[in-house]
Amino acid sequence: MINRRRFLNISGRTMLGAGLASLLPRQLVAADNSFSDYKCLVNIFLYGGNDSFNLVVPTSNAEYNVYAASRQNLAVEQLDLLAINPDNSDGATYGFHPSAGALQSLFEAGDAAVIANVGPLVAPVTKEQYLSGAASLPPQLFSHNDQQAQWQSLKGDASLATGWAGRIADQLAAETADQLLALNTSTFGTNLFQAGAVSIPYSVSTTGANTYGAFGAEAALGAERRAAFESHIDSEFGNVHARALAAVHKRSLASADLVNQALAQAPDLATVFPASFLGAQLNIIARLIAVRDRFEMCRQIFFVGAGGFDTHDDQNELQPGLLSDVADSIQAFQLAMVELGVNDNVVSFTHSDFGRTLTSNGDGTDHGWGGHQIVTGGPVNGRQIYGQMPVLEIGGDDDATGGRIIPTTSVDQYAGTLAEWFGVDTSALGTIAPSLSNFTTSNLGFV
């Protein structure tokens, strides 16, 4: 059986006890697990800047011709596009990249939606404002790490060291106080998205929690060695880096065996995940979700990542593999959620550094700004395109310059919508998405 007292040291609990909880009104602290339902968000971050203008493409002749004229040798053939039939229409028709058949199926079944032309914004920006320099903009547009940080933190033009999932965990600390694992778990290592002011994310590998072999029961003196090490990492280190490292050791040791014991009892999934790193990450998440009750989890946010989307070169060769991995992995995850009976509780959504230039550099594309994202899961009001599809014309109204498309929906709106579904009080959404009040629509309605 699980030792309850041990659990209290897991994840952010200890920190919480010493930190946020003492600042909260008593009735909030007492309101442990005020959520009676289970909700889960899965952020699939496509590192490098996914060329989503080739993922969702207009199929109607007029719009396709504009796209093809811009995209030239990087355009997907009109007849190859996989048609979708959204319930809402802007007059044009659209299709998915031929490698994203799995997404087409999800979309058509009502389990997926497209969020059109979303990107980091401080406030709505017109082309004129952008060109005149009058617009308030997130700094260092077109730079990978700066824009990844924008997506993950929503810091806009301010300074912010936490991520929006980290702030959700902080915000819901009282309501999730009985959870025995951190609200935030990553299969892609350290990330800004899940960094909280108080809450601390947890990291697992694609096989579960990594363990310290020298401390195991099968190692001679393993238990004694573990006790000595636990005493060591409890030392009062005088150096700030040492304290940081010791804290990770503590969290790792506190959770690993329990996580693995729970996973060992997870049901075998019939769903087969792609053999990719992304597939493996979503697979372990599905298994963690399967054993959520052992950890009394009512709210979870997972972070997974995939790389290789910075297609400056060989885009036509690379993109099919990249997009099929995303599509097939998302579909497998969705099937696993159905299999586990939690399809109505879990929403997965994509993030990426930026969209890419409509112009080509010969055989690839460069760093853009806005792009499309995909949301899937039972709670999603699917088979719809949310926001406005941009005009894919070089020099057109949506082109900042050089085929970099100005976003018409902000990441704050995108994240705020997800946060509200997740259970963040509307009055607190500004904490999660600081620029949200600069936009007229605070909830995009896709979930």
Added chain:
Amino acid sequence: MRMVLHSIYRSMFVSLFALALGACGGGGGGESSPAAPQIPAPTPSPTPSPDPPSGEIDISLAEGARFLRQASFGPVEGDVVSLQTTGYEGWVDNQINAPASSQLQHLSALPPPENGAEGRRNRLEAFFKYALENDDQLRQRMAFALSEIMVVSDQGALSNRPGGLASYYDMLSEHAFGNFRDLIGAVTLHPAMGVYLSMLGNEKPDAARNIRPDENYARESLQLFTIGTVELNLDGTPRLDNAGQLIPTYDQTVIEGFAHVYTGWTFGGSVRFNRPSRDYLVPMQAFSSFHDTSEKKLLNGVVIPAGQTPEQDLTDALDNIFAHQNVAPFISRRLIQRFISANPSPSYVERVATVFNDNGFGVRGDLGAVIKAILLDVEARTSVAGGIGGKLVEPLLRLVSLWRAFDASAPNGRYIYPQPNNDFGQAPLRSPSVFNFFSPDYAPAGELSDQGLVSPEMQITNETTTASVNDYLALSIYIRNSNATTLGNQAIRIDIAPYLALSGDPEVLLQRMAEKLTGGVISSELEAEALAMINAIPQDQPAFRVTEAIHQIVSSVEYALIE
């Protein structure tokens, strides 16, 4: 508090500490003037003593080991004694003059790899072999540091190009103590970089086809390799405009200017632009007909004229970058972070950047002078107060220093360790992206972030990696050692034979192991815990006792830190 086990060394340590304090108050405390470009004086010599003539007798075992953990892949037996003879500066000078090891040479001595995995494995073997065996330690550390700043990787298009990557690494070694301008020239024209950041094959614009030059190398070389995104003061702090705002170093038009500069280049020795030689061992060459000849906007308002050759444009563009005021503080801070401290004081950065700008002989960009200034600075040679100094040792380098301390080798003479990234979250030239395994600005949430401090290595330190790092270190100590009888021919094992005789006296044993790993520095808490563990092992298991002593130190938090 740290203490030194051995009383002789303790007294030496105390006397050095007193000297260092004197030096700090006398020479290092004030702001150095940017107008007086001088190599900062190292810790002043003590009052002349009769022997040895170098006057460097004040380097204690602890101080010597600390220096060698900072500047090499870790001390081996005899290194500190040798350092005590040469002194810090003499050691650095010797290292600068030592011939460079060549990874390419190692690869060519091996049978051709039968597949991609074997080629990648062989390239990593060269890294481990030289880190463990060769004498050009500082040069190899410098190449490793540069490989984490000017990143290329075998993850992606270069996965089956071990020769090209070894050649790139050799190029970094070759230029490690040379001039920064030559270094960025060689980096820019190396075909591995050309492929990795897609300058190779980049063509002039073709408006009719909406094709414009690739911006990849243009952007990342400015952002990550040379100047960064915002204007810096000489001391590495950001410059602010009158409104208190950060000042961008470039805008999109400058990126486009550089992108146009970097057109027309392909593999060296190609007959035609579109018939590339795929020779990864020679610098790229230009074909004028694929080069854009319009005028180009560069940094600081500089515009280079239309009609230049690809080579002229490239020279002008790299000169323009090299002349930028950010280069000195940008590179100085990054190198300090790789060797000494995650959070160097502004005055430390300024002292090093001042040497970058003028090595004392009117030369800008002398990396040999820069690394010497970094290693000999008072902030490197003494501990910083307040518990914010130093840095975490990169996880992989903890393994390498363990192996060095205990003379690790495999019976087959090889160093076969194909996937260190799976255990340590890093491997030479295997970063997931050009942004390296960790960012120089990474700050975990909490105490570090709250204080405005960074800890780059913490970006690859999470619940998953602390366990896998610890696990591999334990494997490398308890299982793969000279006492084991069932290991495969290629298992790299540490040599514990010389220490088995010490196992009867746990205190002596632990002290000896600490001397080898940290120059004898071990906290009293860790000492007590380690002794209890060693004493729990029956005396008739000497190998277990020795490996326990080693593991207690190597797995500790304090061994992962050089303060």
